[in-house]
Each structure stands twice: as structure tokens, then as C-alpha cells.
Amino acid sequence: MNEPAANFACDVAIVGGGLIGASLACALAPLGLRVALIEAVSRQAAAQPSFDDRTLALSQSSCRILQGIGVWDGLERDATPIRQIVVTELGRPGRVVLDPAETGQFEFGHVVEARQFGAALQKRLAALSGVEVLCPATVTGIRQGDEQVDITLATAKGDRAMAAKLLVAADGAFSTIRQLLSISASEHDYQQTAVICNITPERHHQGRAFERFTPTGPFAVLPHAGDRCGLVWSVAAAEAERLLALTDPEFLAAARERFGDHLGAFVRVGQRSSYPLKLVRAERDTDQRVVILGNAAHAIHPVGAQGFNLGCRDVAVLAELLAARTGGDPGDPEMLREYSAWRRPDHDTTIGLSDGLTRLFANNSPLASAVRSLGLVAHALSPALRRRLAAGAMGYRGRIPRLAQGLPLAGIRT
Template identity: 35%
Template sequence: MTQRLSFDGDVVIAGGGLAGQTLALALHSAGVGVALVDVLPFETQLEDRFDGRASALAYTSMRMLDTLGAGERLREFTQRIEDILVCDGRPEDGMRAGGPGPFTLHFDRHEIHPGADGEPLGWMAENRHSRLALTEAIAARPDIAVFAPVKAVGWTRNSASTDLHLEDGRTLRGKLLVACDGKFSAVRRQAGTRSFGWDYGQKGIVATVEHERPHNGVAYEYFMPSGPFAILPLTGNRSSLVWTEKAAAADALKAMDRDGFEEALRARFGDFLGAVNETGPRWTYPLTLKVAERFHADGIAYCGDAARGIHPLAGQGFNLGIRDAAALAEITAEQKRLGLDLGSAVGLQRYQAWRRMDSMALVAATDVFNRLFSNDIAPLRLARGLGLSIVDKIPPARRFFMRHAGGEIGDLPKLLKGESLAA
């Protein structure tokens, strides 16, 4: 097939999901010419049944979205996270309902952001609303070249560019190609960049529930023998559940009728928020770890899940992609101002150095926590419960963990501080 050039600019982004759209806005805000490619029409990604997940946005992530013009659109659909309660979950035993166990670790946003108007620990938003806010912000910038729906079928590296080839015969030429095409990135695979990881043998059941009592902006994370069970506050008296089970059990829960599922849900959820009822569909997602050996190849950067996809127990997947976008946009803008090659190894190595430590710390933490807590060994259960209680009594430790989850540890890119990249 003869390829015809339909974009010749600075950066081509393969993958128009949350990370890809955020990066496109970040680059454009810095005066970098950008094209965005996705195999799906954007309208499909906005449908209720496309993605049932909700994401916790760290406070630094929301600062960046505000700076890029997407935060204002998103904010009416977000719920502030004022507190996070982490505990060894109390399994139902026939004598009492489930719910929080006796050992807890409480994170209170007033410790790091005091005052009635202080920043929350984060914001909860359903992914469909996050996509809508990003898509509307991109639509308001017609000089961001959007190619969707169309499939990318490969790329070639030239002396001064990396060309992305589309199934319809067009070629998009960029000085830098960025892979935002997920854990199983086709761009990364063609580049021959190895990855490591494993399947946890777990699936996350995602559902939205209504409850009788207000959640007051509190997020709960129970650690159960089968895996984490998260109750994440949404707008109104609603919460998003991420219920981790062994794969077979998750499939069985997914297949249950509404009455059966709600009975199992009440046993796991507890009654501290009153009566709980499922609303809307439910989804299951396999839980895996996949980490790229490097975060770049010749003329190519890996961003979001293409760099590393982690277990969702810390709710940091989207935030890592936002931090990737902030760092990569700042480096790319600086390279362009200095007249340097945007796809050079020097710039890409800077990007990897900036992002790898934060990434690997979260990879290790989520993997260790999932393995440590996803069992019912009595001595270990007691030890980890006591560990939670000890950390709960050490204010500097609590504040460190809150700031780390908020993305405020280390050398922050400008966008995460709420600062513009415009020259």
C-alpha cells in the first residue's frame, strides 16, 4: 500500500486513551505540534458501557488538568477525597457483617492541606467523565490533529523522524513517536523492547453502588484474603467498588443475577453506610503487572500503561500516566526551544531518569502489598494489622505516604505544580 503523508510535525501519539489525550494537551500547551491516533472513535469511549471504572486523581494531577483546561470541565463530575481509611478487612463470619476490621490506618487531608478550602487528598471521577473533559478540551484546540477511528499498522524510523503508518494508507511523520497504546503496546513490541510481569490470577470486579448514608468523601481500602476491596466515593450517595477476587470467583460474581450479587455485596461491604444497592452494569478486568525494560527506544517514548501497568490497589495507574505526560511534555518543549532533535537519545534518557524511580517504587509497593495482604495466615494477618496501627500513630510517616500518593515527592514537573509550559 502506498503511504501518503498527512501529518508532518513534532510529535505523534499512538493511543488516544486517558494518558494519550492528556499528553496531547500538555504538548500543545507548550507549543509543540502534535497528532493523536486511536483505533476507536472518541464517541465510543464516552459510552456508559465502554468503561465502568472510576479513577482517583491525585491533587497534583488535578492541578495539571486545571492548567490544561480540562479540570474545569471535569470538576462538576468529581468527588473530593477528604480521608482514606486502610484496614485489614473483617470477613463476614455469619455472626456479623463485613466492613472495616480492628486495625486501621487513617489518612486525613487536613494534615497536609489544612483549612476548609484546602486541597483534598484526591478527586474521584468516573473514567467516562474524564474522557469527556479531555476530549472537549482537545476539540477546543483544532490544531491538535486527531486521527480516529483508524488503526496504526506499524512504524519506521528515519534519520530525522519516526513515521507511524495507518491502515488506510496515510503516514504521520513526527520527530518523536509516543506509545500510549496500553500494557500490551504494539509500538513497544515492534521496537523489541522487552517487558517483565505476571498475571496475578485475580480479576477486579467494578460496579457502582448507591448507599443510604453519605460517605463524607471517605475512601476505604479493605485488604481481604482474596485481594483488596476498595470503596471509592463518587458524587451523591454513590461509591465505585473495585472488588478483587480470584479469577474464577470473580467470573461467578459477574454472572450472578442482581439479587445474588447484592447479597454477596452486603456481606463484603458491611452496613456502616446503611443499605447498599447496585446501580448500573458491572465489569471484570484481569489484573496483571507489565513493566517495560526501558521507557524509550530510538525515536520513541513509552507513556502510561505502555511504560508500566500496575495492580490497581493504590489507584495510581492514571496518575502515573499523567506524571509521564507532565515530564515528557516539559522535556520535549525544552528540546524544541533549544532546536534539538525531539527524538534524540539525550532527551529520552532524561525522560526515563525522571520517571523510572517513581514508577518502580509504585510497582514494588503495589506488588508487595497485594502479596502480603492477599492471604489469611493468622500470624501474618496480626503482624500486618499491627503494622498499620503503628504507622497510624506516626504523623511524619502518614504525611509522607499522603504526599507520595499525591505525586508531590521528588522533582516535580511544572504542570504538576499548576504552572504553565507556555514560553
């Protein structure tokens, strides 16, 4: 490799320009911080792994955060509100219906396409000064020091050296930064694969999101633009291969068979793709002058649609802590401790819920079955439990950051 071509210094270097890294850059630029966003894959939408065909359910708190960082305006037109969540279990009567009205709200959040979300982030980034986007570029070396982190990059134009006061790893579940820093991560393979696609039912979704638990994994139908829905169907890996190979009419019939009669028959399906599902959690989310967030800190099962939402709250908290120290050291160890302590309860609860639900509903023992029945009955009957579940689905857990409350950050430069 050649010697680095040029040196440059910034306040915050974000590695990974996916949904989380790009959101963080949008949040930090108006604070007057010099931000570098380092992304490995060219920003052309078709090639970008974070901005793919996924349909994402954004919680109400995420929508507020995106509004606060100037991204929501570019997304709202194509976003579909979630007016109700209906939870059922295959082979068991009864259902839990969560209604935002129980917590005095109109909607749980909105459904958007990851690809459109990516485009809105790129548009916002292009309008902001203070963010240098380095793409395609990958980090090949890191040296942490008392004053700064020295970073070596491989770029299309050769190697480059830079320094940052704070390095943020937002480079996904299999984070290179974590590996370069020897920060281990625990992994659990759910032995499930999510098959995703757009699908059109006979009857309009009316803004309802459906989560149907089955022994092979959850079957989620999200309300989407027009009469379309986003389908996330978790199955065993071999079954995913089979589902991907079916003809469209065969797939539509198989989906109807799993989902039941909630929306009538499925009549049209878009392109199908698949994602193997793993739980990955970093052993810690900070290090000397380093924060690890989004999927790099915690990649979770899509049940309950919480992955991005959890990372979005990481973004809001880090931005709030940095905003409160405008002019100070962005890598201040005290700030990093505060970040970790603030985020841990939300990480523990959200990861615990998504992992617990996935394992409970995939377990065929009589005990697990009894717990499931009791759980559904308790939620159906108890308004207090339903309210707690509804608030969690909206993304309000524990200490709520300012952006999620709809409040501006301190130190915003207009």
C-alpha cells in the same frame, strides 16, 4: 495493502488516544508543537476502551496537571472530592485513617468517571489547534532514523505514511508499538479480576474512600456524585464470574458481607463489569526517538488507585522537558535520557508499593500476617508515616513537575 496515500510530518506522534495519550496531546498543543494523535478505536464514547465505566480516583497532583492542560474545567462539576482515606483489613480489628489535614490540605484528590473524563478530553482537543486526530487508525510499521521516525498507518481510507521527530507510545498495556520495536515487558498475573460498578450505600460516604484488604484481593469504595460510590472489588477469576451472575439483591448482600458496616447496607447497584488484573512493565521507557508512557510502560493493580495518576505524571514530565526545548529537536537523545532518569524513581516506588501491597495482603503465611499487623499499627500510631503515605496518595513523590505544582509550562502560546 495499498501504498500510503499521503505523507505528512509532525513534531510528536502519539499512538493511543486513551486517557494518557489524549492528556499528552492537550499538554503539547499549546507549546506550538505539531501533534498527531493516532487512535485505533472510534471516539464514540460507548466503544472507546479507555473511556469506559471505571470510576477513577485522581490524586491532587493529577487534578493540578489536568487544570494546567485545560481539562479540569470540563470535569470539576461532576468530580467528588476525597476528604479521607480509611484502610482496614477483613477479619482484623483496627483501621488507618488518612486525613489530608495532616499535610495541610483539604482533599486527597477527586473521583471522576472515566467516561466523563474521556468526554472532557475530547472537548478540549476539539478546541485546540495543532492536534491532528487520526481515528480510527493503527500503526502497522515503524522505522527509526537519526532525523525522524517513519510511521505507516492503516486507516479507514487506506494506508498512510507519516514522519515524526518523536513517537510516543500510549497504546496501553499490550502496546503494539512496544512489540514493533521489540521492547520486551515483564508480566505478573495476579490471578485476580476486578469487578466494578456503581453502588449506593444506606449512609452517605461523606467524602471518604475505603480500601479494605481481604485474602482474595482489595475491596475499594470510592466516594462519588450524590450518594453513589464507585466499587472496585478484586477477587479470584472464578469468583468474579459468580459475582457478575448474581442478581442485584444477592450482589448487594455479598458486598455488604465483605465490606462490613462502614456505610450500612448497600441498597442499589448499577451495571457490573470486570477487568483481569496483571502487572505489566516495559523493560525500558525510551528508545531512539521514542517514549513509552502510561499503561504502555507500566500497567499496575488498581490497589491504591495509582495507574492513571502515575501515567499523568509521565505526561507532565514529558511536556515540561519538551516545553523547555521549544524550537529544538523533540526527539533529542539527551532529553530522552533526562525523561527516563526523572521518571524511574517514581515508577519504581509506585509499582513497588502497589505490587508489594497486593502480594502481602494476598499471602496467608503467618509471617505476612504479622507484617500486616505491624504495618497497620505503625501507620495508626506514627504521624510521620501517615504524612508520607498521605503525600504519596496525593501524587507527590520525588521531583515534582511544574504542572503538578500548579505552575505553567515554559513556552505556552496563548
